[in-house]
Amino acid sequence: MSRPSRLVGLRLAGAAAACMLVLVACGTGRTGSHDDRRPPAHPPVTTTTGDWRGVAEALGRTGTLSDGSVYRVPLPRTDLEVTSHGVGIEPALALGGSANFAQYHDGTMLMGDLIVTERELPRVTDALQKAGIAQTALHKHLLAQHPDVWWTHLHAMGRPVALARGVKAVLAATGTPPAPRTPATPRPLPLDTDRIDHALGAEGITAGGVHRFVFGRSGPVTDGRHLLPHTLGLSTAIAFQPLGHGRAAVNGDFVLTADETQPVIRALRRGRIDLVELHNHSQDEHPRLFFLHFWSTGDGVTLARALRPALEASAVTPAG
Known part of the structure; x- marks a missing residue:
């Protein structure tokens, strides 16, 4: 199967991120702010x-x-x-x-x-x-x-x-x-992973008995004078665990800025996906990030379709 195209609209967020990265590197901090002069x-x-x-x-x-x-x-x-x-x-x-x-x-x-x-x-x-x-x-x-x-x-x-x-x-x-x-041998899952990939607009990885997706923040995240890559734990993660007959349990978390939290909550609830927690993982990152954990069970493809609007309401891109 050819790799699905990235999420619609997230490419624009990536372009905006490049501009934001220049601003951070120059020490201006937030976009359009002249008072928040952070070090490079x-x-x-x-x-x-x-x-x-x-x-x-x-x-x-x-x-x-x-x-x-x-x-x-x-x-x-x-x-x-x-x-x-x-x-x-x-x-x-x-x-x-x-x-x-x-x-x-x-x-x-x-x-x-x-x-x-x-x-x-x-x-x-x-x-x-x-x-x-x-x-x-x-x-x-x-x-x-x-x-x-x-x-x-x-x-x-x-x-x-x-x-x-x-x-x-x-x-x-x-x-x-x-x-x-020795690492565990990957095993096929009783899930239609191709259709789940297509519904989420990304290509998941099957390992450990689940089908998993990772999406990194499109814009730069800093901690003091440190630029933080998403692989330090600053990513949206979604995992599907098969329950049989095409059904799955889905669990994970969205990494969000404050203004993204309510649109994502609304999108999740429209898809009948339950909220578990909303909190911070760090104490000095910029911009301030919130992690929204979720849970649901149901048809795997239907769950993926329900998660797609929540992804599109946040500035993330597929990260493998």
């Missing part, structure tokens, strides 16, 4: 997988390099058996935490999230404080879940190996299992 934002340094060998050794887990700059180490909770509205949740649908590292001009940035049980949460908070890693958000991604699990977001700047050691100490306060020795 620097992109992450280009690295190789070998540059992150010390991080992998300190964590005891290997990651993958995205866009030549972000080293992502997956931290799925494959040990947990979680249900939401009676649906058994695949780790790839909603239980896949990660630690993401990027090298900047002034040090290494750590951003990520961990999935923890309610019993583990106090120990995890104490371990994060001891390691000097900020806990920037705490929330849930699922409705009517059992057992109760929480998502805690992380942020720190420092030396890469020291940051990795801190994350490992935090993981020791959880039941997060060791990394698998």
